[in-house]
Amino acid sequence: MAMTEKLNEGKIMQALNWAYDKALDGSIPGTDSSYEMAENYLKGNANLIDKVNSLIRWQNTKSATTGFVSGLGGIIIMPVAIPANIATVLYVQIRMVAAVAIMGEYDVRDDRVKALAYACLAGNAAKDILKETGIIIGSKISTQLIKSISNETIIAINKRVGFKLLTKFGQKGTINLGKMIPLVGGVIGGALDGISTNIVGNIARETFIESSAITPS
Template structure:
C-alpha cells in the first residue's frame, strides 16, 4: 500500500484527527477538558491560550511524543501515522483554543476555521481565496452565514496546503517509523509549525473574541 498522500486521504485524516480531538483518545482528554484546565489556572482567556501554546510546543519538541498516542491504533490504515498524529495534536490545541474563546468546535463554520488554522501563515490567503473578506485579523464572524459550498472550498484548500507542507518536509516518507525515527526527525518541524498554528488559532478565536457577538 502506498504512503502517497492524496486530497481524499488528507480529508480522511482531518476528520479522524478532529473527531479524536473533540472526543479524546486513551491517555489523553478531550479538547474541552484541556480548555477547562487552562482556564482554571489562568487569569484570562488570553493567558490560558498562551500557556496552552507554550505547553504544546514543549510537547511537540519532545522526541517521543508521537509514540505516546495510544489511540493511534484506531487510525485508518491509508493515512501515514505520523501525519495523522501531528494533525491530532494540533487540532486538539486549536479546538481547545476555540473552546477558551467561547466558540463551539462542533459548529461546521468553527470547524472550517480550525482546519484553516492548520495552514498557519497561509490561513488568511485561504479565506480570501474563498471569497471571505479579512481585515487585520481573522474574525470568526467573517464566516457566519456562509454556504456549505464555501466551507467545502475552504477545507479543500486546507487539504492542498497540508499535502504541500507534509510533502515538502518529507514527513510522509517517515510514516511507518513513528515510534522512534518519526518522532525524532520530525520534532523540530512539529514544534515550529505548532507554534505558528497556535498563534493563528489564538488570533482567530481569542484575541478578537471581545468583538465576536454571538
C-alpha cells in the first residue's frame, strides 16, 4: 500500500474515532447522543425490530435532506484534516449504528462491539470483512462470543474498514486530503446519501438485532 494511502487510511480512522466518541458523548451541539436516540426509539409498544426500523427510516430522511446539520451550534473543529462532508457522513452513520447496538443491549464502549459497529459502515461488504477476520454472522450473540474477539482481530477489522471507506468516499482507494475544514452547521447541504445510510442501518439491524450474532470461526 502506498504511503499516501496509508496516511489517508489513518485520517479516515481518526475521523471515525472522533465521530464515534462524539456520538456516544452527545458533545456536538444540537444533536442527541446515541444513548439518547436509543432511549427515545425504545419507547412505545412496538416490537424491537419495528422500533429499530423507525430509527433507521428517520436517519435516512435526515441524511437525504439539506437541513440535517442545520441545528449544529457554532463550528466543530475536527482533530484531523478531512473533508467536512465525509466527517459528517461518518458521524451520521456511526451515531445511528451505535444507537441500534445500544437498543440491542450491547456495550458500545467495548472495543470489540465498536469494531463491529465500524464494520457496519462498510454496508454490504460488512459480512465479507468480518468473514476475512474469522467472524461469521450467525444466530444469537452472547457475551462469551464477544469476549472471544482478540485485539488482533479488532485491528484487522478496523484496517479493512478504513480501506473500504477510502474506496467509498475517495477515488481509486485514496482521498485528496486538503487543509482542515471545519464542520459548520448548515453547510453540508445534500452531501449525505440516504441510500447509503439505509444500507448501513440495515446491516446494523442484522448484526445487533435480528441475527444479533457473531460466531468466531
